[in-house]
Amino acid sequence: MLIGEVARRSGVSARMLRHYDALGLVRPTGRTTGGYREYSAEDVRRIFHVESLRSLGLSLKQIGRALEDPAFTPAALVSDLIRWTEDRLERERELLERLHAIDASAPAGWQDVLRVVELMQGLNSTSAARRQQTVLAGPDSGSAPAELLAGAVLTESDPNVAGALRWALARSGGDGMATLAAGVRSQDVAVRRRAVIAIAGMPEAPGTTAALADVLADPDATVRGHAALALGRRGVSAAVPALVRMVVEGLNDVDAAEVLGTLSQDPARADRILTALADELARPTADSASRIRITQALLELPGTTARDTLRRLAHDDDPAVALIASAFSGVLDDRSREAREGEDG
Structure with missing residues (x-):
């Protein structure tokens, strides 16, 4: 086949085919009587081999070695190509981000x-x-x-x-x-x-x-905690279970207790929060430190229900819990008395 026919069938321009010839990469095996390049079927196959390797990013020099040197192995070169391609993609990704x-x-x-x-x-x-x-x-x-x-x-x-x-x-x-x-x-x-x-x-x-x-269900306690505090401050009830767990586990428990107290200003949520804290207190697996934190959290809750719970805890079997509950119960009694005196005045 003459160069024009090869170009049409292979999709490689005649100019590139002449360049391959000049480099010795694909030399036509024959010439016509008029001196035109004439490619054999084997020459055309070699052109397709060259184009296949070019599609992987190999330079023409590397392709020449790959086709001519029997000792040339692809493993190291392919690894280099992967690294170069990854670097190029990273640079292009960064460019795309800058453009965006x-x-x-x-x-x-x-x-x-x-x-x-x-x-x-x-x-x-x-x-x-x-x-x-x-x-x-x-x-x-x-x-x-x-x-x-x-x-x-x-x-x-x-x-x-x-x-x-x-x-x-x-x-x-x-x-x-x-x-x-x-x-x-x-x-x-x-x-x-x-x-x-x-x-x-x-x-x-x-x-x-x-x-x-x-x-709120993230496996990381810190992620859950930040989300629960933010949602609780926005008045989202779905944060209550996570906030209660924060009190129990001692993760920003003071902040969590304050947010629970704020949420409890809504009577519809107050009973739910108190029940959740009481359930944690009653767990057989609850240790002393957790029960102390829960008791402290009760001080943040409004109304008489929390005060009644603290009064019961004042007789708890755990001396530390009983002492804290007794003190907090007195604090709530003082608050209630001051509120009544303020109304009477």
Whole structure:
């Protein structure tokens, strides 16, 4: 076949075929009487071999070695190709993220683009001080892309920089929830913790409550705890079981007890919370420390029911529980008396 026919059948341009010939990669085995290149069936097969190896990312020099050197083994080269490809994909992924961040900022001109690029470069600095300075000295409220800030929150390990990022995200006026919601589903527990703390600190907006509720069953107690406290402060009843467990297990138990007290201002929830705490007190497996924390939590609950429970606990078999319950029962009695005197006055 002449070069034009080979080009049509193989999809390789005549110009590239001449280049292969010049390199000695695929040389036609014959010539016509007029001096034109004439390719045999074996030559065409070699062209397809070359194109197959090119599709894997091999250079023409590497392809020549692979086809000519019997001792040339693919294992090491393929490993190198995998590494180079992974590096290239990572660079392209980072480029795509930068482009998305710029697009999300809706730049009005190239100065806006340059400001966002400067922000990204600062956030990628190896210096925590520079990253924090970049956030605090960043664009005015509403100018920093929320998705960029949310992504930085998920990767930031320095607590001071992370706090600055959460502050900037909360005041950005944008919507970084898609990124944060993906963070709470991460396999990396550190990322989930950063995500839930950031969501908990954001203004109540569509998606935040749902994202927090989704992690109430998270296997990590810290993630569950942050979500439960945030939901409880927003008046979400679904947080009650997790808050009670926090009291029992001693994980931010003081904060959890305060939130349970606030939720108990609603009579419909007060009985449920008291019952949950009483059930934990009655568990045979409950140790002394847990029962003391539960007793302390009862002080936060309003109404006479908690006071009655404390009075019963004042006679508990555990001396420490009985002592604390007796003291707290007296505190609640004093509160009730002061409230009555205030009404009479």
